[in-house]
Amino acid sequence: MLVFTGAFQKSYYIGALIVPGALLGAAYMFRVSLKMAWGRPSTAKTWRDLNTREWAYLLIPAVFVFYIGLAPKLFFNIIDPSVEKLVNDLKARTTHEQVVAAQPAPAAVAAVVVVETPAEPVNN
Secondary structure, three states: OHHHHHHHHHOHHHHHHHHHHHHHHHHHHHHHHHHHHHOOHHHOOOOOOOOHHHHHHHHHHHHHHHHHHHOHHHHHHHHHHHHHHHHHHHHHHHHHHHHHHHOOOOHHHHHOOOOOOOOOOOOO
């Protein structure tokens, strides 16, 4: 959802271009999960072929998806400090690289020629 929000904020046309891709991706994943879990849709009249362990495996991610979908604020409060630190580190690195790239190299450094020597083979 955040990708869609960012895309539509950047440009309405970019946002409109990613919607069909997301719909096709969701339809494909739904179809794949149907085939993997229940076989062909026409043969799955009842879900008795799933045992308790399989239900538990399917239920855990489903609860997590509903949790993030219905209460994203709680989830984002947990991951927000890490994301803020990552963004600040990337901004600092980019700023530092821009400052270093903008400064001309000293004459002594510019005159140095780096010559690579081939590595000696290792004899075991």
